[in-house]
Amino acid sequence: MKPVTIGLLGLGTVGQGVANILTRNAAEIERRTGRSIRLTRAAVRNKAKAEALNLGIDITTDAQSLVSDPDIDIVCEAMGGDDPALSLLHSAIANGKHVITANKALIAVHGNELFRAASEKGVTIAFESAVAGGIPIIKALREGLTANRIEWLVGIINGTGNFILSEMAEKGRTFDDVLAEAQELGYAEADPTFDVEGIDAAHKLAIMASVAFGMPLQFDAVYTEGISQITREDVEFAEELGYRIKHLGVARRRKEGVELRVHPTLIPERRLLANVNGVMNAIVVHGDAVGPTLYYGAGAGSEPTGSAMVADIIDAVRCLDADPAHRVPTLAFQPDALTPHVMLDTANYQSAYYLRLHALDQPGVLATVTDIFGKLGISIEAILQKEPEMVGELSDDSIEVPNVPIILLTRRVREGLIETAIERIEALSTITQPVTRIRVESL
Amino acid sequence: MKPVTIGLLGLGTVGQGVANILTRNAAEIERRTGRSIRLTRAAVRNKAKAEALNLGIDITTDAQSLVSDPDIDIVCEAMGGDDPALSLLHSAIANGKHVITANKALIAVHGNELFRAASEKGVTIAFESAVAGGIPIIKALREGLTANRIEWLVGIINGTGNFILSEMAEKGRTFDDVLAEAQELGYAEADPTFDVEGIDAAHKLAIMASVAFGMPLQFDAVYTEGISQITREDVEFAEELGYRIKHLGVARRRKEGVELRVHPTLIPERRLLANVNGVMNAIVVHGDAVGPTLYYGAGAGSEPTGSAMVADIIDAVRCLDADPAHRVPTLAFQPDALTPHVMLDTANYQSAYYLRLHALDQPGVLATVTDIFGKLGISIEAILQKEPEMVGELSDDSIEVPNVPIILLTRRVREGLIETAIERIEALSTITQPVTRIRVESL
Structure with a gap:
């Protein structure tokens, strides 16, 4: 032949x-x-x-x-x-x-x-x-899991971003420091926007979601948030709570519609996905019959x-x-x-949340904050109130009231509600900085 | 239609x-x-x-x-x-x-x-x-990785065995204790031989190896060793050295021929495979183009x-x-x-080894043992010499010389050589028990 x-x-x-x-x-x-x-x-x-x-x-x-x-x-x-x-x-x-x-x-x-x-x-x-x-992930989605109604998939699908977050977690380095090294090593482009702002991951997520759910490609519907704002503190607090921070692509099909989102995410440290480090990629797919399956390998390279x-x-x-x-x-x-699915707006996304607040070290702050959550019907899973952050020693006559970081983990909730909670918290006179918000997926 | x-x-x-x-x-x-x-x-x-x-x-x-x-x-x-x-x-x-x-x-x-x-x-x-x-592993091997010359694959392919080893490692339990629970939970059959002695895993390994290497099925060629001899001590010593013990199926294609083997294996705790716990299954496949890829999911169930x-x-x-x-x-x-490949006999398998010796606590024992390895050209990667095992306190007039466990990790070597080393060690008058031998794969 x-x-x-x-x-x-x-x-x-x-x-x-x-x-x-x-x-x-x-x-x-x-x-x-x-x-x-x-x-x-x-x-x-x-x-x-x-x-x-x-x-x-x-x-x-x-x-x-x-x-x-x-x-x-x-x-x-x-x-x-x-x-x-x-x-x-x-x-x-x-x-x-x-x-x-x-x-x-x-x-x-x-x-x-x-x-x-x-x-x-x-x-x-x-x-x-x-x-x-x-990773033969399209093969798995398109052919290996055809018996399933695929409900969600979650992936580390950008090696550059994962290299940066892995180094930050393992060595306590800053984002900028690791990015510079990644550029030297050739893992990151001179203009790293595509990788670290999640655009590259959004392309891949849009493709996987179409194959998984049976819908035309809809790249514009992907919500994208990068990792450049992730601080060493967040990495450390996450660790203290038993989590790692990963840049994830998440596609979820709910009764109300589809969520397509790329953002930094806390995941429990015991999950395999939390242990995918360096430039490697991995995707967890959840089908109604098979449950979760995971696919891991080199996400780039010749x-x-x-x-x-x-x-x-x-x-x-x-x-x-x-x-x-x-x-x-x-x-x-x-x-x-192929049916166009309803795409949810971010206010209707559902997720758990990690929130980092900076409050004045005064009695009653925590009660005020938890009251805001209670009134909105948001359940709190964990609270960490850290030691005051002091620059140098306070002298006796100092009138400066130190800042206390407060870390909250919420249970799963509609994103619109969290936005409201954050607005109300930031309006408090005892809160000194904008609230840091990172999504949490328990997988 | x-x-x-x-x-x-x-x-x-x-x-x-x-x-x-x-x-x-x-x-x-x-x-x-x-x-x-x-x-x-x-x-x-x-x-x-x-x-x-x-x-x-x-x-x-x-x-x-x-x-x-x-x-x-x-x-x-x-x-x-x-x-x-x-x-x-x-x-x-x-x-x-x-x-x-x-x-x-x-x-x-x-x-x-x-x-x-x-x-x-x-x-x-x-x-x-x-x-x-x-897990769509046959699909991955048969279609997803067709560009590759597949060199080896290694898998946790029996959920019962992995449940037992996971419980032993996480909770310090004994094999018999966990097996009894697995039988109650319905994870293990009344006669657990097929699962714990590796026969079930050998069936799956034979099938994967044929698909990966392009050779007729050859179940008889699979060497099989069960996990019933694994002790809590081995699990703990492995951990101390940075390893976990898993029951693996290993198929490797070398220039000289093919190794097909199922046995307990030490793997570095940082590998994803070492973190696959409970009844879950996972397979790592190494192709010459793609490098390692891993596939994880439920290995059984309706x-x-x-x-x-x-x-x-x-x-x-x-x-x-x-x-x-x-x-x-x-x-x-x-x-x-489909070409019948040469099947290697166990003496020609290659692996690193974990060896546990029990020696009299006398000066010079370690030197005698390491000399045996040196003469055979076997490199030692690590040695752990534990505290003497004493039952009760020794009184002043006791003449009992206590037993010391010595743990050795070798580098990669031909299995025949290790057998010779073990024979020579067991012949020493200072060695009080048969040597425990578990293979090590660094993946």
Whole structure:
């Protein structure tokens, strides 16, 4: 049988991973598929640099010629960015190519139109490599857990952010200090906004939620909060309460609607997810039949991401000329069964909360604060009242009243109620600083 | 389109899980598959008991009539045991039914012949539910990690054993004490041999290894060692050295051949796998491209196991009348590419070792022992020499020399060498008891 031919858009970190795997494991892959798979062409910006890799393939700077090349069966997009990636994928589909992409932003934002085009043309579009690198999480959600009504999923899906929070927790370092190191190590970009403000995680969360719940992609509905405001104190107080702080993507389907949110989160230290450290990723998925399952692995990197792309290639090869009905549906559900779900606004999210207050060290403050919660019907799970924070020693004639940090853990409650509580607390004359609020998930 | 019809062999714990899921999630499943899936018949031993479940399906005691029923498309075997399960599956295949089984012993021992029969008949045979309950580990190995040359996998794949070891570690209890409780809770059978001696884990390991490495099933090649000899002391000493003891299945592919082994194992306490407690299961898989990935979830139970069976049903439904070439190969590799691998004998296994010695408290014992290791070229990673074990106080005129436990951790070494070292140590007059040996995997 004639080999299946692959054309690669981009020969950066991910593209080279794909090329290395297809070469090194060619025999093992052929034992699996029964067909030879050959990378024959790559389109790049810098031809000399790509040719220096000595891959023995045709290198072109004309990406358009690659996606219309009649000798290419499958196009893999590993170039990133919005354009020309989007138009190239559309061209590839229009030319009847199966397409595979690692481009999470592109799928999260333009996925619906790309899937429609692929479906009309009867070709596969696959994106395992766009979410959590080498972890086969799309496979698990789309195929492994099909018996389940998936109720929620929670993931550490940005390695940079997890590296920063892990270092802060393990070594008592500050956010800025670790970020600078992460940039030196190449874990974080010069502009770290995408990673530390949760935009990258939001892309991945939007994709996973669509596959899990059977709804069109809705990236705009993801609420996003970064980790740059997390202090050493919060990390330490969380620890004292038996929690770790992780930057989580959370997708939950409730009767009233869907919550899609990315934010720093306290999770109990005994949970496996709390022990996922460094640049690793992990996702917990809760299905009504199976209960919780967890998937862990490298969320980025050349060969881990390449591993996911090549798995998609092998799936596509198996069904290259199959009736599309025999393929797994792109978003796990039949296209005509994808239903737009109600998206909840943040006031209707539900979560438990960690609140850090700074109060004057006066009798009665705690009673006033707990009274606010009581009146709103918010249950308190734990209170920590710390020693006063004093700068230097107080002399006898000092009239300065020291600040006391008060830490509260609430039970699960509607977010709107917490906002009201915070407003009322901040209005108290005994409260000296804005309240710090971090969500808590018990998993 | 006409609904796909399912016939169930057995309506025990697992069978009921399948029935519940297919009923409760019928709409969600149809959104996924685009077809209605209906459980129409079940074959059981006790008809009255099954009818009392009020499932609204035909109940028969004539299993043979079910597997030859022209109105049944897919047969699910959830009865367990060797016979008549084996002959019923053969009949179902001969009648052109797709078959799905949760029967790990049957697949581990008779899988090769069943797969051959299914392949000749062009039907699917699937067994996700036979390994690690609801964790989609066969899906991950067979499809998610296809880009990789899988080098090793290590798993906690027996919930009963893990419950016992977790309780021993967390509460300082003895093996016998926890086993008795596990039997009361229904986690362990009246005869716990299958679970605690590692036979159940060996079945699952044999299946995973075949799928991971692309070789015919070879259950006989699995070396098996149980956990009934693990003492509280070993659990405590392991902890002191920074390790936990887990009952692991280990499959490793080395240049020289394959190791398949089930045994108690020390693993570093910081590894996620060391923190998988209670009846939960988890498997770490190491691929050459992706590195380590981990899969965690419920390894048994009605709906978790049912979840895996129903996922297999949905895969089968998708390719019900597809060209078999479009299906994933049963053992992940093309049948003609399955190569029998060399199976190593235990002397050629490689591992690090924890050794517990009991020596007379005399000067020079440690030197004699370490000399034995030195001469054999075995490197020592750590030594713990504990306080003498004394029963009551020694009086001045006592001539009893107390016993000292000595704990040694070796580096990675060939098992044959360790056996030699142990022989030489046990021959020393200063050594008072047989040496305890537990393998160590650093993962």
